[in-house]
Structures are given as structure tokens and as C-alpha cells.
Amino acid sequence: xxxxxxxxRFGEYGGRYAPESLVEACREVDEAFxxxxxxxxxxxxxxxxxxLHAGRPTPLTPARRxxxxxxxxxYLKREDLTxxxxxxINNVLGQALLAARMGRRRLIxxxxxxxxxxxxxxxxxxxxxxxxxxxxERDIERQALNVFRMRMLGAEVIPVTTGSxxxxxxxxxxxRHWVGVTxxxxxxxxxxxxxDPYPWMVREFQRVIGDEARGQCAxxxxxxxxxxxxxxxxxxxxAAGTFAGFADTSARFVGVEAEGGAGAxxxxxxVLHGCRSLFLQDDDGQIVEAHSIAAxxxxxxxxxxxxxxxxxxxARYVTVTDDEAVGAAVRLARTEGIVPAxxxxxxxxxxxxxxxxxxxxxxxxxxxxLSGRGDKDISTLKELV
Amino acid sequence: MTNILAPGAVERHLRxxxxxxxGLLMPYVTGGVTPxxxxxxxxxxxxxxxxxxxxxxxxxxxxxxxTIQQASDTALARGASxxxxxxxxxxxxxxxxxxxxxxxxxxxxHDGPEAFxxxxxxxxxxxxxxxxxPVHEADEMTDxxxxxxxxxxxxxxxxxxxxxxxxxxxxxxxxxxxxxLMGTTGERAALAASAAELTARIRRGTDRPVLLxxxxxxxxxxxxxxxxxxxxxxxxxxxxxxxxxxxPDDLRAFLATLRRALDQE
Numbered sequence: 001x002x003x004x005x006x007x008x009r010f011g012e013y014g015g016r017y018a019p020e021s022l023v024e025a026c027r028e029v030d031e032a033f034x035x036x037x038x039x040x041x042x043x044x045x046x047x048x049x050x051x052l053h054a055g056r057p058t059p060l061t062p063a064r065r066x067x068x069x070x071x072x073x074x075y076l077k078r079e080d081l082t083x084x085x086x087x088x089i090n091n092v093l094g095q096a097l098l099a100a101r102m103g104r105r106r107l108i109x110x111x112x113x114x115x116x117x118x119x120x121x122x123x124x125x126x127x128x129x130x131x132x133x134x135x136x137e138r139d140i141e142r143q144a145l146n147v148f149r150m151r152m153l154g155a156e157v158i159p160v161t162t163g164s165x166x167x168x169x170x171x172x173x174x175x176r177h178w179v180g181v182t183x184x185x186x187x188x189x190x191x192x193x194x195x196d197p198y199p200w201m202v203r204e205f206q207r208v209i210g211d212e213a214r215g216q217c218a219x220x221x222x223x224x225x226x227x228x229x230x231x232x233x234x235x236x237x238x239a240a241g242t243f244a245g246f247a248d249t250s251a252r253f254v255g256v257e258a259e260g261g262a263g264a265x266x267x268x269x270x271v272l273h274g275c276r277s278l279f280l281q282d283d284d285g286q287i288v289e290a291h292s293i294a295a296x297x298x299x300x301x302x303x304x305x306x307x308x309x310x311x312x313x314x315a316r317y318v319t320v321t322d323d324e325a326v327g328a329a330v331r332l333a334r335t336e337g338i339v340p341a342x343x344x345x346x347x348x349x350x351x352x353x354x355x356x357x358x359x360x361x362x363x364x365x366x367x368x369x370l371s372g373r374g375d376k377d378i379s380t381l382k383e384l385v
Numbered sequence: 386m387t388n389i390l391a392p393g394a395v396e397r398h399l400r401x402x403x404x405x406x407x408g409l410l411m412p413y414v415t416g417g418v419t420p421x422x423x424x425x426x427x428x429x430x431x432x433x434x435x436x437x438x439x440x441x442x443x444x445x446x447x448x449x450x451x452t453i454q455q456a457s458d459t460a461l462a463r464g465a466s467x468x469x470x471x472x473x474x475x476x477x478x479x480x481x482x483x484x485x486x487x488x489x490x491x492x493x494x495h496d497g498p499e500a501f502x503x504x505x506x507x508x509x510x511x512x513x514x515x516x517x518x519p520v521h522e523a524d525e526m527t528d529x530x531x532x533x534x535x536x537x538x539x540x541x542x543x544x545x546x547x548x549x550x551x552x553x554x555x556x557x558x559x560x561x562x563x564x565x566l567m568g569t570t571g572e573r574a575a576l577a578a579s580a581a582e583l584t585a586r587i588r589r590g591t592d593r594p595v596l597l598x599x600x601x602x603x604x605x606x607x608x609x610x611x612x613x614x615x616x617x618x619x620x621x622x623x624x625x626x627x628x629x630x631x632x633p634d635d636l637r638a639f640l641a642t643l644r645r646a647l648d649q650e
Contacts, residue, residue: 016519017522018519019519020545021448021522022544023542165459172446180567270494271491285494295591
């Protein structure tokens with residue numbers, strides 16, 4: 001999981017399939033990011049923000065009671081304990097610092113459930129930047145609380161009324177908007193998708209999850225490295241960041257997708273939102289809308305590096321249903337006292353299903369990234385539990 | 386064996402017309418947008434179109450503004466697909482001007498570049514515009530398209546740096562599509578200042594026809610664009626009328642006003 005270099009490729013996936021008007025802007029982001037990551041000053045400033053504002057490092061929590069029930073040793077990487085409540089803040093602090101370094105005065109973002117939008121609004125406020133967040137009208141109705149949080153933080157939230165009025169359309173609208181304002185605005189993509197350098201850059205900003213977890217596993221686990229590393233996958237940023245920390249180990253990677261948004265497990269080769277990857281499509285090549293109870297997994301594709309890891313057999317991608325995810329959320333709440341985001345509950349649902357079987361033999365050590373906390377999902381869960 | 390460096394049918398046609406001193410007019414229609422949509426093609430030719438851009442609708446048109454988005458949604462809701470739109474073209478053989486398809490790269494990859502280009506050619510389409518296939522990603526398409534007899538048109542933007550602009554001008558086939566402004570497709574009140582500058586920059590590197598698109602919606606804008614570009618592409622101004630219920634006769638009348646404006650220059 002290295003540098004995709006000049007052509008921005010992960011195997012055959014990735015690339016910079018951007019409209020000509022955005023190609024130069026992507027090149028500038030790439031150049032600025034390469035300079036910044038080599039600059040100790042930038043790295044130091046980001047590390048300080050991650051520590052003092054976002055609350056890193058996050059703990060590695062052994063899930064003791066649930067482990068006993070399942071017969072495996074389950075450790076949770078607690079991204080739910082970061083400021084703003086999910087891993088999204090790791091990427092956004094990095095990109096916001098980069099935007100300020102590039103002299104941009106405004107951040108543009110897309111958001112589904114609102115977690116990336118809230119993180120962007122937060123980072124913008126912290127660094128004195130403006131923020132404009134595109135959000136599907138349907139998601140605005142479902143996530144009223146996050147809309148208010150963004151506005152309270154000073155961000156402008158623009159409803160997207162086209163297409164399915166969810167994340168896919170919010171992403172399209174953010175790209176359209178960016179074309180007209182590349183000179184003063186940075187597009188802060190929220191996942192490991194989009195034109196090069198975004199899939200790589202976002203993974204690099206998220207690898208703090210995997211790097212921290214690697215050190216924590218070395219200190220806590222008898223074997224030093226877990227047998228399995230598990231994370232949920234929408235676009236796939238928390239999974240990519242987690243996997244990156246264990247790329248040179250023998251740990252087996254499992255990405256867990258929503259049954260209705262399984263880009264890696266069931267997608268076909270395509271190009272959307274600037275990158276070549278796997279997308280859910282109909283027989284005519286039109287992109288199919290995703291459906292998941294977890295808004296953060298409601299994306300019809302997957303980041304290009306995941307498509308590549310799938311082809312290599314380095315990671316496997318599995319799916320769980322809405323019901324399984326809700327069941328897993330309840331179980332974690334009652335055994336460990338943690339209410340997870342429904343996205344993260346997908347990863348747990350696979351662990352619960354697989355534990356004791358051939359995929360996850362009894363006694364295995366499992367590291368699972370708990371990507372976010374469940375507060376945003378309380379009204380959804382209230383209807384179901 | 387085709388000589389892939391020789392100008393193709395679209396370029397020869399546009400050059401011949403340009404060389405008579407004529408300002409080129411390329412109207413756009415979204416395939417499948419209405420039940421009898423191919424009648425628009427005939428109306429365009431009767432109004433004096435020199436080529437026609439045929440949009441193959443995609444579910445996620447990320448470079449299009451509200452009008453073309455709505456036209457794409459309307460066509461897809463009617464059951465339009467690349468296959469059906471190309472089949473519909475059997476109704477209008479021998480239009481007398483080249484048809485240039487435009488669509489997003491996902492639809493090309495879905496069939497595979499070879500099969501996609503072959504299908505275009507069989508249906509009588511001789512050019513292709515793919516706005517999310519910039520020149521540095523176009524390698525897998527250029528030879529395949531040329532071998533199929535489909536001219537792959539590349540887009541240039543006001544943000545394109547000089548060396549890259551030279552590469553686009555050199556590798557584009559049919560014509561060079563100059564994107565007049567930093568924005569999406571859609572009608573605008575005035576022609577952007579960037580349009581004249583971009584056209585002049587492209588001209589320094591090629592004598593291939595240069596058509597200006599994005600935002601050109603009135604006779605005055607067409608006239609102004611005709612002063613420096615070889616012609617104009619008119620999309621959203623056509624499709625807004627189509628979406629409002631205008632028929633082929635209405636569009637013939639509208640495009641005739643643009644034709645006259647270009648002829649006055």
C-alpha cells in the first residue's frame with residue numbers, strides 16, 4: 001500500500017478521470033501534498049492538531065465480554081472517541097491544513113450522513129476557513145441534527161435536489177461547484193475516492209489509524225500482530241487507513257460492505273467521480289443507487305485501492321444486511337457499553353457471524369476499527385430496537 | 386490499414402465548410418429525450434447545422450449543469466440507453482452532416498472501448514466526445530477509436546497549461562472542443578472573457594477546427610464567438626427549449642437565428 005506515483009494507479013484502478021477543467025487543480029493538490037508530507041513543519045502541525053484538537057491517539061479497547069461469547073479475541077480501535085465522533089476528522093484536519101498552506105480560503109465537501117460535513121465544518125472553523133457542504137435533500141431530512149451542527153460551526157449547507165438526492169449526487173454537485181472556484185477553494189473529498197491524488201492522499205491521512213493500532217497491537221498482543229484486521233467499507237477510508245498500518249504483516253484483511261452498497265463485492269469496472277474502480281451498474285452501464293441503513297455506506301462504488309486489494313487477494317470483501325448491523329450494534333451496546341455507528345456495526349456483524357467458523361476460527365485475534373459512535377443513528381435505532 | 390494521422394470524415398467535413406468562410410454550428414440533443422427525438426436531428430440540419438452532438442445519457446453527468454442533467458434524467462426515465470438510441474438512428478440515415486456522440490467514460494468502459502466504438506460506427510456516428518476522459522487517460526481509446534473510424538474529440542479548458550494544450554491540439558481528432566469557461570454546461574448571460582483567450586491559445590498550436598462550447602445560448606453570443614472560433618456548440622439552450630415542450634419546428638426556428646448570426650460574421 002505505497003505511493004501510486006505519477007499515473008495515480010493502484011493496479012488498473014484509480015487514475016485522474018477528471019474533466020479537463022479540474023485536471024490542473026488536481027495536479028496542484030498532488031504537488032502540494034507531496035511537498036507537505038515531506039515537510040517536518042507540516043507533519044508536526046498536523047500531529048499537534050490530531051493530538052490537541054481531535055484527541056489522538058485513540059485507545060485500543062479489548063472487547064472482553066463479547067470476546068468471551070464469540071470465542072475470539074476482539075480488539076476495537078476506538079475512532080468513535082475522536083472529536084466529532086468518527087475517523088473523518090483525521091483526513092479533514094490534514095486536508096484543511098493543506099488547503100491553508102495552498103492559500104485557499106474555503107473548503108468544499110460532500111457529505112452523506114453528515115459526519116464528513118461536520119468534520120469539515122469543524123476543521124474550517126478551527127483554521128479560519130469558510131466551508132460549503134453539499135448534502136442530498138433526502139440525507140438532510142434524515143440527518144437534521146448534523147445539518148444543524150454544521151450550520152452552528154459556520155458552514156454553508158447546500159441541499160442537492162438532483163438524482164437520488166443522497167451521497168452520490170452530493171459528490172457530483174461538489175465536483176461541479178469546484179470547477180468554478182478552483183482558484184480559491186479546496187475540494188476536501190471525504191473518502192478514498194475521486195481523481196488522483198485523492199484516494200492516495202486520503203488514505204495517507206487515515207493511516208494514523210493503522211499506524212497507531214500497529215504499535216498498540218505490538219504492545220498488547222502476545223503475537224504482536226492480529227490474525228485478522230476488519231473494517232467497514234463504503235468508499236473505504238477507515239479500512240484503507242487501518243489496512244495501511246498492517247500492509248507488511250501476515251494479518252488477513254476483511255472489508256465489510258453493506259448488502260445494498262457492495263461496490264467491491266459486486267461492482268463492475270467503471271469510472272465515476274474521477275476514478276476508475278468498481279461500481280454498481282445496471283445492464284446499460286448506468287450507476288445504480290445504493291441502499292443501506294448506514295448512510296456512510298450508501299455509496300455505489302468503492303475506492304480504487306480496495307478494488308486492487310480485492311484483485312490481488314490481499315483483502316477480501318464481504319457483505320452484511322441492515323438487520324445484521326442493527327443486531328451487532330445492540331450486542332456491542334449490551335456487552336461492552338459502546339453504541340457504535342451503524343457503519344461500524346457492519347464490521348462487527350461480520351465478526352459475529354464468522355466467529356468460530358472457517359473464516360474466523362475460535363481463538364483468533366481480531367482487530368476491528370470502530371469507525372464512529374452511534375449518536376447520529378439513535379433516531380434510526382429507536383424505530384428498530 | 387487506415388492512416389490514423391489523416392483527417393477523418395468529421396474533420397474533413399468541418400474544414401471544408403470552414404474554408405468557405407462559414408461559421409460552424411453544432412447543436413446538441415440528448416438521445417431519447419422525447420418519443421420522436423430523431424426528428425430534432427433533421428430539424429437541426431434544415432436550420433443549417435454543420436455537425437450534431439448526440440448526447441448518450443448517463444446517470445451521473447458530473448460536468449453538466451441543471452438543464453442537461455434534467456434532459457439526461459428525462460431520457461433515462463423514458464428507458465433510453467446507448468443501444469436503443471443508436472438503434473433509433475436507423476430512422477435518419479444520410480443526414481448530410483456528421484454525428485458526434487458525447488457521453489461519460491463509464492458507458493464506454495461498460496461495453497469496452499472497441500465494442501463501443503464499433504457500435505457507434507455501425508449506427509453512422511463518426512465522432513466521440515468524452516468529457517471525463519482527459520488527454521492523459523486517453524491512450525486506451527485513441528487507437529481503438531481511430532481503427533473503428535471514430536474521431537475522438539478532446540476538450541481544452543481555460544485552466545489547461547501551454548504544453549498540455551499543445552498535446553490536446555495534436556491528439557484531438559475531428560476538431561478541438563474549447564470549453565469557454567471554468568464551469569459546467571448551461572446557459573449564461575454573456576460569453577466569458579476566457580473564451581477568446583483560450584481559442585487564441587489553441588490556434589497557436591493547430592489549424593484543426595476549434596469549436597467553442599459551454600454557455601453559448603443566444604445569436605449575439607454566437608456572433609461574438611464566431612469572430613475568433615471556427616464555430617459554436619449549443620447544448621443547454623436547445624435542451625431547455627426541448628424540455629419546455631418545443632418541437633422540431635420550434636428548434637429549427639431557434640437554430641436559424643444562430644445560423645444567421647454566424648453567417649453575418
